[in-house]
Amino acid sequence: MSRMVPMAVACPCGQPQAYEACCGRFHAAWARGDHAAMAPGPEALMRSRYTAFVYDLRPYLLATWHPDTRPAEIEPPEPGLRWLGLTVQRVGSTGGGDEGTVAFVARYKIGGRAHRLVEHSRFVRESGIWLYVAALDGAVPVS
Numbered sequence: 001m002s003r004m005v006p007m008a009v010a011c012p013c014g015q016p017q018a019y020e021a022c023c024g025r026f027h028a029a030w031a032r033g034d035h036a037a038m039a040p041g042p043e044a045l046m047r048s049r050y051t052a053f054v055y056d057l058r059p060y061l062l063a064t065w066h067p068d069t070r071p072a073e074i075e076p077p078e079p080g081l082r083w084l085g086l087t088v089q090r091v092g093s094t095g096g097g098d099e100g101t102v103a104f105v106a107r108y109k110i111g112g113r114a115h116r117l118v119e120h121s122r123f124v125r126e127s128g129i130w131l132y133v134a135a136l137d138g139a140v141p142v143s
Contacts (some may be wrong), residue, residue, distance in 0.1 A: 003051060008020065010050060011024070011047075011068050012051045012054040012055075012083060012085075012086070013047035013048070013050055013051045013052065013086055014047070014086045014088075015047065015083060015086070019051070022047075022051075023047055023048040023050075023051035023052075024051075025037065026038055026039045026044065026045075026048040027048065027051070027052065027057060027060055030063055030064070031060075031062055035128065035129055036128070038129055038130065038131050039064075040065075040100050040130075041100065041130060042091060042093070042100030042101065042121075042123035042130060043088060043091045043100075043102055044130075045064060045123060045130040045131075045132065046088070046102040046104060046120065046121060046123070046132070047086065047088070048060075048064070049061060049064060049132060050083075050086045050104075050106055052064075053077075053106075054083040056076070056077055057109075058074045058076075061074055062074060063134055064130075064131055065132050066124060066126075066131040066132060066133045066134075067133065068133070069133055069134045070122055078110055080110055081108060081109075081110045082109045082110070083106065083107070083108045084107040084108055084114070085107045086104060086105070086107075087099060087104060087105045087107075087108075088102060088103075088105050089103040089104055089105065090102070090103040090105050090120075091103075097125075098124060098126075099122070099123065099125070100122075100123045100124075100127040100130075101120060101121060101122055101123070101136065102120070102121050103119070103120040103121075103124065104110055104118075104119060104121070105117070105118050106119070112115050117136045120135065120136045120137065121133075121134070121136065122134055122135075122136055
């Protein structure tokens with residue numbers, strides 16, 4: 001992983017577990033190449049990706065992004081960016097269990113202003129691993 005993450009703190013994804021028992025276990029599984037212990041579904045992957053944004057774990061974000069839509073790199077976060085929370089609004093599945101969607105709102109603050117990112121994301125499972133594909137209808141940042 002790209003930086004030290006406090007393992008015993010509450011997980012930023014909003015679940016009641018500590019980071020190491022929640023999204024941290026998926027980040028750690030990826031870091032050691034244990035694909036069998038990766039996120040078991042779209043919601044878990046989306047939460048782990050949000051947490052990866054919080055902790056600036058760009059290699060994890062790239063590794064869990066489908067190669068057909070993955071950018072070559074992810075820019076570093078803007079100085080002063082602070083993630084404030086995540087609300088999962090809806091989870092759905094399609095494609096016989098190998099496709100899913102997650103609608104969510106991610107809140108953040110930058111430059112003294114609060115913002116919300118509203119997104120309905122598509123995920124697919126390939127070779128047993130869930131991957132983020134893209135935002136359906138695009139992500140919508142809202143101030």
